[in-house]
Amino acid sequence: MRIKLDINGLKREVEVEPRTTLLDCLRDTLGLTGAHAGCEHGVCGACTVLFDGVAVRSCLMFAVQAQGSAITTIEGVTPGPGELSPVQDAFCETHGMQCGFCTPAMILTAHALLANNPNPTRAEIVEAISGNICRCTGYAQIVEAIALAAERMRGANRPKDAHP
Numbered sequence: 001m002r003i004k005l006d007i008n009g010l011k012r013e014v015e016v017e018p019r020t021t022l023l024d025c026l027r028d029t030l031g032l033t034g035a036h037a038g039c040e041h042g043v044c045g046a047c048t049v050l051f052d053g054v055a056v057r058s059c060l061m062f063a064v065q066a067q068g069s070a071i072t073t074i075e076g077v078t079p080g081p082g083e084l085s086p087v088q089d090a091f092c093e094t095h096g097m098q099c100g101f102c103t104p105a106m107i108l109t110a111h112a113l114l115a116n117n118p119n120p121t122r123a124e125i126v127e128a129i130s131g132n133i134c135r136c137t138g139y140a141q142i143v144e145a146i147a148l149a150a151e152r153m154r155g156a157n158r159p160k161d162a163h164p
């Protein structure tokens with residue numbers, strides 16, 4: 001089947017089999033390998049992408065289901081070449097990653113959370129990432145990273161003459 005996808009703001013046309021998962025389409029057909037293949041049956045969250053802004057497991061979706069929706073992968077969150085998003089920056093600063101396998105998914109999950117809740121409590125951050133497994137168990141730093149990113153993003157949106 002020939003399908004049209006909107007990936008990271010670009011229109012892409014690809015040939016897939018009806019049974020091709022969105023994860024395989026992203027990785028094997030489009031070369032977007034930031035979505036990781038972990039368990040491939042919906043448990044680990046490593047394959048997370050944003051589907052119309054909602055964090056979803058791309059191993060549980062068929063590529064054909066993505067027609068007409070906006071898909072964002074980790075390759076699409078940077079503001080420009082060589083730059084990092086505030087969330088990526090915070091992960092670097094707080095050592096929110098070790099081996100990095102879970103990191104793209106954690107960062108996309110954080111983007112989805114902060115888009116809807118700019119001032120999450122620690123419990124809300126923990127809840128948001130509860131579907132993503134970090135095999136290195138670096139959860140404390142990941143939560144710290146998301147809290148730091150939230151604080152900075154709120155600050156960036158504050159009017160210049162506002163009091164802290």
Ligand code: FES
Pocket residue numbers: 036037038039040041042043044045046047048057058059060
């Ligand atoms: S690879 Fe999709 S949830 Fe594990």
Ligand code: FES
Pocket residue numbers: 096097098099100101102103133134135136137138
């Ligand atoms: S940093 Fe290694 S799996 Fe999370």
